[in-house]
Amino acid sequence: MPVLTLKDIAKEFVIGGGQHVYAVDEVSLSVEAGQTLAVIGESGSGKSTLGRLALRLLEPTRGSVYFEGRDLADLDARELRRTRERMQIIFQEPFESLNPRLTIADNIAEPLVVHRGSMSRAARHRLVEETLDLVGLGADMARRYPGELSGGQQQRIGIARAIITRPSFVVLDEPTSSLDLSVRAQILKLLQRLQSELQLAYLFISHDIHTVRYISDQILIMYQGRVVETGPTEEVFASPQHPYTKALLASALSINPDETPPPLSLGGDLPTPTKKVVGCVLQPRCPERIDQCASKVPLQLIGSDHEVACVHVEPATTSLKESTL
Amino acid sequence: MESSQNRQESQAENQLLAIRGLSTEFDTPNGTAHVVNGVDFTVNRGEIVGVVGESGCGKSVSIRSILGLVRAPGKVTAGSAVFQGRDLLTLPKSELRKARGKDIGFIAQNPFSALNPVMKIEKQFRYIAAAHGDQDGEQVLVRARQTLSDVGIAGPDRVLRGYAHQLSGGMAQRVVIAMAMLLNPSLVIADEPTTGLDLTVQRQILDLIKSLVREHQRSMLLVTHDLGVVAQYCDKVVVMYAGKVVEEGSVHAVMKSPAHPYTRALIRAIPSPKQPLVHLSGRLPDLVHYPAGCPFAPRCPEVHEECTSVAPVPKRAPHDQVFNCHLESGVTEFYAGTNA
Amino acid sequence: MTPETITAPKQPRSWRRIRARARWIIPTTALTVMVLAAFFAPLPFDPDTPAQGKTLVPPGSEHWLGTDKFGLDVFSRLIASAGLDIPLAITGLIVSLALGVPLGLLASQRGRWGESVVRVLDVFQAFPLLILAIAVVALMGNNIQNVVVAIAIINVPRFIRLVRSEGLTIRESRYFEAAEAIGVPNHRLMFKHMLPNMIGTILSQASLAVAHAIVVIASLSFLGIGINAADASWGAMIQTGAQSMTTGQWWASVFPGLAIFVTIMCFNSISHCLQENFGRAKQL
Numbered sequence: 001m002p003v004l005t006l007k008d009i010a011k012e013f014v015i016g017g018g019q020h021v022y023a024v025d026e027v028s029l030s031v032e033a034g035q036t037l038a039v040i041g042e043s044g045s046g047k048s049t050l051g052r053l054a055l056r057l058l059e060p061t062r063g064s065v066y067f068e069g070r071d072l073a074d075l076d077a078r079e080l081r082r083t084r085e086r087m088q089i090i091f092q093e094p095f096e097s098l099n100p101r102l103t104i105a106d107n108i109a110e111p112l113v114v115h116r117g118s119m120s121r122a123a124r125h126r127l128v129e130e131t132l133d134l135v136g137l138g139a140d141m142a143r144r145y146p147g148e149l150s151g152g153q154q155q156r157i158g159i160a161r162a163i164i165t166r167p168s169f170v171v172l173d174e175p176t177s178s179l180d181l182s183v184r185a186q187i188l189k190l191l192q193r194l195q196s197e198l199q200l201a202y203l204f205i206s207h208d209i210h211t212v213r214y215i216s217d218q219i220l221i222m223y224q225g226r227v228v229e230t231g232p233t234e235e236v237f238a239s240p241q242h243p244y245t246k247a248l249l250a251s252a253l254s255i256n257p258d259e260t261p262p263p264l265s266l267g268g269d270l271p272t273p274t275k276k277v278v279g280c281v282l283q284p285r286c287p288e289r290i291d292q293c294a295s296k297v298p299l300q301l302i303g304s305d306h307e308v309a310c311v312h313v314e315p316a317t318t319s320l321k322e323s324t325l
Numbered sequence: 326m327e328s329s330q331n332r333q334e335s336q337a338e339n340q341l342l343a344i345r346g347l348s349t350e351f352d353t354p355n356g357t358a359h360v361v362n363g364v365d366f367t368v369n370r371g372e373i374v375g376v377v378g379e380s381g382c383g384k385s386v387s388i389r390s391i392l393g394l395v396r397a398p399g400k401v402t403a404g405s406a407v408f409q410g411r412d413l414l415t416l417p418k419s420e421l422r423k424a425r426g427k428d429i430g431f432i433a434q435n436p437f438s439a440l441n442p443v444m445k446i447e448k449q450f451r452y453i454a455a456a457h458g459d460q461d462g463e464q465v466l467v468r469a470r471q472t473l474s475d476v477g478i479a480g481p482d483r484v485l486r487g488y489a490h491q492l493s494g495g496m497a498q499r500v501v502i503a504m505a506m507l508l509n510p511s512l513v514i515a516d517e518p519t520t521g522l523d524l525t526v527q528r529q530i531l532d533l534i535k536s537l538v539r540e541h542q543r544s545m546l547l548v549t550h551d552l553g554v555v556a557q558y559c560d561k562v563v564v565m566y567a568g569k570v571v572e573e574g575s576v577h578a579v580m581k582s583p584a585h586p587y588t589r590a591l592i593r594a595i596p597s598p599k600q601p602l603v604h605l606s607g608r609l610p611d612l613v614h615y616p617a618g619c620p621f622a623p624r625c626p627e628v629h630e631e632c633t634s635v636a637p638v639p640k641r642a643p644h645d646q647v648f649n650c651h652l653e654s655g656v657t658e659f660y661a662g663t664n665a
Numbered sequence: 666m667t668p669e670t671i672t673a674p675k676q677p678r679s680w681r682r683i684r685a686r687a688r689w690i691i692p693t694t695a696l697t698v699m700v701l702a703a704f705f706a707p708l709p710f711d712p713d714t715p716a717q718g719k720t721l722v723p724p725g726s727e728h729w730l731g732t733d734k735f736g737l738d739v740f741s742r743l744i745a746s747a748g749l750d751i752p753l754a755i756t757g758l759i760v761s762l763a764l765g766v767p768l769g770l771l772a773s774q775r776g777r778w779g780e781s782v783v784r785v786l787d788v789f790q791a792f793p794l795l796i797l798a799i800a801v802v803a804l805m806g807n808n809i810q811n812v813v814v815a816i817a818i819i820n821v822p823r824f825i826r827l828v829r830s831e832g833l834t835i836r837e838s839r840y841f842e843a844a845e846a847i848g849v850p851n852h853r854l855m856f857k858h859m860l861p862n863m864i865g866t867i868l869s870q871a872s873l874a875v876a877h878a879i880v881v882i883a884s885l886s887f888l889g890i891g892i893n894a895a896d897a898s899w900g901a902m903i904q905t906g907a908q909s910m911t912t913g914q915w916w917a918s919v920f921p922g923l924a925i926f927v928t929i930m931c932f933n934s935i936s937h938c939l940q941e942n943f944g945r946a947k948q949l
């Protein structure tokens with residue numbers, strides 16, 4: 001059973017001028033224990049909003065969030081708070097996500113104070129030290145303050161805080177984007193090690209294609225709040241189907257100067273969010289746009305788990321679907 | 326004898342910007358931070374040179390030192406930046422200001438901080454032209470329209486009549502590029518011009534900058550932290566660490582057969598399905614108490630005894646790049662795979 | 666991006682940095698000395714007993730700052746006033762904080778309640794505050810408790826607004842979002858995550874408010890209301906010495922005026938220090 005499932009999640013915001021904007025529109029996904037589902041998109045894609053919805057830090061306008069089999073909507077405020085012991089989030093900004101007036105130890109121990117009230121101070125202290133060790137930091141860090149640490153160290157603290165109650169699900173919102181190149185690799189490897197040791201399910205939000213390919217098992221590509229393509233990472237990278245996916249992958253620049261990127265297919269800028277669009281969201285920019293794109297374009301299964309929302313794609317025949325069951 | 330002298334002369338003729346021994350310090354509460362320490366590199370005519378390094382390596386400060394934009398508590402303490410026969414670091418302020426904008430175009434990272442938020446775009450173009458002695462309003466407008474359409478803006482008049490906040494990130498950066506090109510500079514300096522822009526817009530902007538540079542045989546100095554940008558858009562690359570240049574050479578040489586251990590570590594730290602991810606441990610040295618010897622020594626996977634006490638000297642590597650290291654470079658292709 | 670630089674071995678925390686600064690040590694010492702002297706130090710003369718026949722004596726070796734028109738020693742009375750004015754101002758502020766801070770925290774919560782509170786405060790603060798203070802004391806009686814009430818009435822709205830404003834900002838911060846994501850309950854969010862991050866600003870403003878309160882107290886006692894007219898207070902001293910100014914005996918008014926000035930400077934200086942060192946947490 002997947003640890004987290006989102007079904008037809010949508011989130012509507014009302015912005016200035018009474019306009020209704022769908023930050024997230026009809027998104028479904030599921031994440032298994034020990035697996036990483038990456039959500040990739042640019043600004044306005046709704047990926048950060050999706051991460052908050054998955055933890056019910058935001059209330060969805062429509063749709064459901066199932067965590068460990070239970071619909072989070074069925075929980076009252078107190079039960080929801082208690083469930084947070086098992087689902088956590090790591091943020092993009094290492095320094096800003098830590099309380100600057102609390103020591104490192106207090107920052108990391110906060111989930112324990114909240115959820116394991118019966119724990120003695122000594123026991124908490126021990127667990128904090130163990131967790132510091134787990135994220136590769138020395139116990140002497142405990143008494144320092146966030147402002148004294150480097151970005152990489154701060155992010156490790158954020159990770160320590162997220163895993164101290166041994167959650168089963170973690171949302172990672174661009175955890176390495178604010179870090180230097182040489183530090184990113186450290187953090188990615190740490191995250192992988194923790195995932196396998198603690199069998200964590202990761203929802204990994206990112207805009208960096210190299211990172212996403214490296215760390216994820218499944219991938220979900222979002223554009224303007226909708227899913228345009230989803231599937232096993234390697235398969236999507238090997239044969240991207242949606243024009244947006246192709247453009248996105250093409251924008252990842254290879255560090256081998258002999259590998260020139262494919263020509264640009266997508267012109268124009270990212271649109272500002274407007275009213276709900278009927279039909280495909282990529283219409284204004286898509287080089288392969290046809291009349292059919294103006295009507296509703298659903299996600300269609302084209303391979304095992306590989307789904308694409310594009311009119312040019314042939315859905316898998318029923319025989320293929322049956323054989324994958 | 327003669328041929329080598331000729332070669333030196335033609336080399337010198339070909340050089341548009343030559344940086345030698347550039348050093349800049351900053352006064353901090355903890356002491357004097359040595360942010361740039363003896364940086365050497367050259368930009369030849371028609372060449373796109375990438376300056377790459379992580380945060381704290383001194384690449385942005387180097388650029389600002391060259392352009393005379395370093396103010397207290399910072400100070401350029403040594404070196405020369407010879408551009409078109411004149412040392413920018415010794416030019417009087419008025420001369421330097423003339424050079425900036427007219428002969429050197431600058432593209433900043435954040436277009437919204439480069440554009441004046443309360444002034445119409447049209448007026449900003451006029452300002453630039455007027456600052457360089459061009460008072461003819463009509464002429465400026467014609468040229469502004471031209472540069473705006475050169476950067477791919479379809480309705481230049483609407484943009485000219487509007488304000489910066491009405492533009493998207495990509496559009497704003499295009500306007501900044503147009504302004505940088507207005508006076509037809511021979512050297513363009515871009516400091517992380519696409520960081521902060523969305524992925525699908527980044528390539529558009531980079532393609533645009535490259536074509537504008539190539540079409541008019543301009544040269545460009547491109548500061549970035551993204552090795553992919555360097556590999557795809559630059560002819561030459563300068564790798565910086567802790568205020569020093571650790572490697573300099575053609576993009577082919579450096580990216581495919583990097584000689585310096587730091588360059589290799591950077592390349593290996595980029596996640597790729599075709600090679601194992603090798604991370605770099607440790608941190609930047611304290612710029613206030615700048616270490617003797619090689620600044621990379623504490624983190625270097627190939628460190629030797631002398632590295633911590635003796636500063637390395639520049640050497641040539643097999644593919645003609647120059648690198649600052651004690652090791653002999655016998656390396657050929659250090660990784661056979663590609664990074665896609 | 667934060668460069669991965671090695672910082673100095675153990676950076677001093679805010680407390681240690683403050684200790685190193687003389688800028689707050691001097692004013693705090695000065696104020697403490699004044700108040701303690703008022704209560705414990707042997708004064709050269711009894712502040713309430715006039716010296717017979719020695720009215721309006723200019724400053725000299727016997728009466729260091731001279732005497733007023735009743736023959737009371739200015740210096741002794743000056744110090745004695747410090748024992749009234751300063752503790753009174755501080756008490757007023759403590760009461761104001763005790764009420765204003767929790768209300769401000771509550772007002773910073775999501776929902777329209779906070780907005781309504783601010784609207785009410787807007788109306789309230791439209792009144793000139795000194796007039797309000799005078800009205801309170803005049804209506805409710807002439808004693809010390811009412812002076813404290815008057816100071817509280819002036820300052821509680823101020824702190825509700827300040828705390829609410831700081832609170833709203835902190836609610837937008839990433840670490841607050843992180844605390845919510847952890848499941849931290851509301852009361853702990855307010856007292857463990859919000860309050861410590863605004864304490865610097867609050868104390869800094871409180872220090873300024875004490876300075877203002879000194880002026881209010883002096884104004885009230887100058888007008889002869891608020892406290893017992895016979896008690897030593899700088900405002901009252903200025904009052905009694907005011908008439909003598911015109912005939913050239915300046916010392917009975919000027920010295921208490923200077924005392925007020927110095928006290929205010931001290932509190933301003935402390936406020937400045939607090940803001941600098943506790944104001945915003947810094948990435949070193």
